[in-house]
Amino acid sequence: MPSILGWAAIVVVLIQLKRLFKAYAAIKAMKGLPTRFILFGPITIIGAIVPFYSRWYPRLIGAWIERHTRYAEFNSEAIVFVPVLYGDVFVQLASPEVSKTILADINAWPKPDVAVTLNEMGENVLTSRGDQWRLHRRAVTPAFSNETHTNVWEVTRSLYYQMLDTEEWRSGDKLFFPSISKYTTRLALLVIAACGFNMQLQWNEDGSSDGLTSPIDRAVVTVSSTIVERLNFAWIFRLPIEGLRKIDRAWADLHFWLNREVRTTKEELHKVMKLSGGDNKAQYENNVFGRLIAASMENGKDFDDSDVVGNLFIFFFAGHETTAWTLVNTLAMLALYQDEQERLYNHIRSVVGDRDPTPTDYPDLAPVLWCFYEALRLYPTAHIMLRTPSEDTVLSDPHLVASKENVLIPKGVIVIVDLIGTSRNPRHFPDGDAFNPLRWSNSSETSTNLFDQFLGFSTGPRVCVGKRFATFEAVCWLTLIMRDWKVDVKLNEGETREQWRERVMKPVMLATMRMDGDVPLTFTRRTSKA
Numbered sequence: 001m002p003s004i005l006g007w008a009a010i011v012v013v014l015i016q017l018k019r020l021f022k023a024y025a026a027i028k029a030m031k032g033l034p035t036r037f038i039l040f041g042p043i044t045i046i047g048a049i050v051p052f053y054s055r056w057y058p059r060l061i062g063a064w065i066e067r068h069t070r071y072a073e074f075n076s077e078a079i080v081f082v083p084v085l086y087g088d089v090f091v092q093l094a095s096p097e098v099s100k101t102i103l104a105d106i107n108a109w110p111k112p113d114v115a116v117t118l119n120e121m122g123e124n125v126l127t128s129r130g131d132q133w134r135l136h137r138r139a140v141t142p143a144f145s146n147e148t149h150t151n152v153w154e155v156t157r158s159l160y161y162q163m164l165d166t167e168e169w170r171s172g173d174k175l176f177f178p179s180i181s182k183y184t185t186r187l188a189l190l191v192i193a194a195c196g197f198n199m200q201l202q203w204n205e206d207g208s209s210d211g212l213t214s215p216i217d218r219a220v221v222t223v224s225s226t227i228v229e230r231l232n233f234a235w236i237f238r239l240p241i242e243g244l245r246k247i248d249r250a251w252a253d254l255h256f257w258l259n260r261e262v263r264t265t266k267e268e269l270h271k272v273m274k275l276s277g278g279d280n281k282a283q284y285e286n287n288v289f290g291r292l293i294a295a296s297m298e299n300g301k302d303f304d305d306s307d308v309v310g311n312l313f314i315f316f317f318a319g320h321e322t323t324a325w326t327l328v329n330t331l332a333m334l335a336l337y338q339d340e341q342e343r344l345y346n347h348i349r350s351v352v353g354d355r356d357p358t359p360t361d362y363p364d365l366a367p368v369l370w371c372f373y374e375a376l377r378l379y380p381t382a383h384i385m386l387r388t389p390s391e392d393t394v395l396s397d398p399h400l401v402a403s404k405e406n407v408l409i410p411k412g413v414i415v416i417v418d419l420i421g422t423s424r425n426p427r428h429f430p431d432g433d434a435f436n437p438l439r440w441s442n443s444s445e446t447s448t449n450l451f452d453q454f455l456g457f458s459t460g461p462r463v464c465v466g467k468r469f470a471t472f473e474a475v476c477w478l479t480l481i482m483r484d485w486k487v488d489v490k491l492n493e494g495e496t497r498e499q500w501r502e503r504v505m506k507p508v509m510l511a512t513m514r515m516d517g518d519v520p521l522t523f524t525r526r527t528s529k530a
């Protein structure tokens, strides 16, 4: 008789054999596509957290490290990856056209289970599927209205001046900031707090009032940077280790705070409705929070308090780090590419002169948006989208594989839309490493051209609901910063600008993509500003 270890080994071998048999069937079905063997799947916990890269162990960061070679090597815009030791077979995709076909049909291509686990705080629009998703999307969409976006603009403008009024920014005309993400993160957080939750935090306030063991904004930062680990290993955070307990407390604080806000706002809204006969209800509906509360009051048990909390959390998560880091990356690129910065500065001056920009300037400030898009293209902060066919599905596109065969994707195989691959696809974005904002100049957000091939905010029915929110915030803030400051990089001795880019603009990729460390920049006040 085998020992316990012997039995365990037999079980492991049987599980592995089953996995490999399944993998073999999938590879056979997708024979038109090139295949690459790796040790672990990148969206398993082992593939996500062990900080090491090799061709056999590419993890998520492999998409970045291999950005020039991954698809060129096989002359194909889709590759089947086969994890030999752990994880399921998946297809990685760099074709914008095929990705758009997939993203357009949410019934045929739903999100896979692994993409819908981000609901520790409650069901939400990002992670739900089918009818549940429709319910959530219907509830939140009206909140992203023109009024909300105008509010985003005004709040961003006001926060810019509050930032300038701090000691750090008043201390001289030439400033060096070792970490610019500190400011963009604060901005993104406070804009969401104000326009999402009607919660007017000031630049210097930390929101630490009333009973929370940690300030709420720090809790949000902690929570959004520990999402992957938390989802996979929640129990670890309950171990008696102070660092881990602190993270656990941040999650509990955020949950507590969101629940309390929902309860009190609901009570207030009930009172308002009673006193005014519903006349004042509108004031609660022009921000995301009020709209969700109203939806929960209208839909009763179909959309309860926990759905409201789930969505509030997801807005923090989806809209906070993505916006903050795309702003960092835009500033870094403008600092590196001084010619582009000067061109942008001259354009901004020609539109606004010395005055502040207003939301009606948004179309005239298109070059600011091009810079933001170009930075997002180079460093897609949301870097993957996961889908899976609900039935065996044939994909046909002449660019997909060199053999130009149609490709069958078997039911259940995960397709990863690779936003690094699609955003650098040489058919649409030649010279993919260059920061070239003018490539967007023959396009507009509404015409079917380059913007149409760009998936940084996704496309189709599940397109980012906060896209306009993010671009209003970005265009307003970048216009103000670029109007008033010349931004530059600080090179090490003997370092070239290209080397600075290699050294500093090194991403880490988990739930989102951000730089691995600080992005230091210098700011010189432009003398021409009155």
Ligand code: HEM
Residues within 6 Å of the ligand: 125, 126, 127, 137, 192, 196, 314, 315, 318, 319, 320, 322, 323, 326, 376, 381, 382, 384, 385, 386, 455, 456, 457, 458, 461, 462, 463, 464, 465, 466, 467, 469, 470
């Ligand atoms: C530069 C900033 C942003 C980027 C690059 C970005 C990108 C994306 C992408 C790629 C998706 C599709 C995800 C998928 O289908 O798997 C998405 C969805 C979403 N985003 Fe954003 N986003 C940004 C800002 C925001 C903001 C500011 C908010 C809210 C205030 C937000 C809320 C959402 C939500 C709720 C969804 C889910 C929509 C649905 O599934 O129906 N995002 N975003």
